Amino acid sequence: MHSAFLPERGVIRIAGEDAARFLQGLVTCDVEKLAPGEARFGALLTPQGKIVADFLIVAAPENLGGGFHLDLPKVLAPDLVRKLTFYRLRARVLIEDQSDQVGVTAFWGGAEAPVVGGMLYRDPRHEDLGWRMIAPLPMELVSDAGAFQAHRIGLGIPEGGRDFSYGDAFPHEADMDQFAGVDFAKGCYVGQEVVSRMEHRGTARTRIVPVTYADHAPMEGADVMAGDRAVGMMGSSAEGRGLAKLRLDRVEEALAAGQTLSAGGIALTLVKPDWARFSVPAA
Secondary structure (H helix, E strand, O other): OEEEEOOOEEEEEEEOOOHHHHHHOOEOOOHHHOOOOOEEEEEEEOOOOOEEEEEEEEEOOHHHOOOEEEEEEHHHHHHHHHHHHHHHOOOOOEEEEOOOOEEEEEEEOOOOOOOOOOEEEEOOOOHHHOEEEEEEOOOOOOOOHHHHHHHHHHHOOOOEOOOEOOOOOOOOOOOHHHHOOOOOOOOOOOOHHHHHHHHHHOOOOEEEEEEEOOOOOOOOOOEEEEOOEEEEEEEEEEOOEEEEEEEHHHHHHHHHOOOOEEEOOEEEEEOOOOOOOOOOOOO
């Protein structure tokens, strides 16, 4: 089994007798169905349905303090605490950024759960992403965060801040609907009306999809071109695999016309990942 301490991840703890009800009315996933030690993928959205922050939300067992922990990009933690505090009103909830006290480690490549001393949970987005652990800092694990990123990219799993911009992407565009990051059966939450409309009308034309390349990795943020027309943006890449946020309708038109895709002059080939329930042109 491989392991990697993820220094870019932070942790917010949300506890108190109203914690579940408070989160249920805000985030995209169903918090009230979480069992102790279980994690779900979710996000807080703007009222217009754009992603403010995405995270893995974990129900902590009572022997580890109870409540919920958000495993999220560390850079987003302070602002998300402020936003959640704004929504708190009279709810009896404690909201605390613990990023300077605890950290997140990923484990993957083994059939059994690792034996660790922290709070362990499955990464709910994809079986092959393995396990995560929240534990006090400092951690003594010898790790390579780059190896985990290459593994993530190989599976085609998007990462916010690299494969899409916060405040500028809908959940469908970041493939959150493919990873059960949006519960379409739960009650209202911030931005729910826009996201539900996009789901039921099937209007998501932009998606993040895996690509392969043969030469040096394209620059992150480079335009993906079909001929002389931009059809998307290049995201993260490693070891011949990458992720690109693309207007799939425009890509389909371009490929049908015999054009090829490239970023920074480097040819790209689309790949349909095993988790995708949408069509990927010519993959």
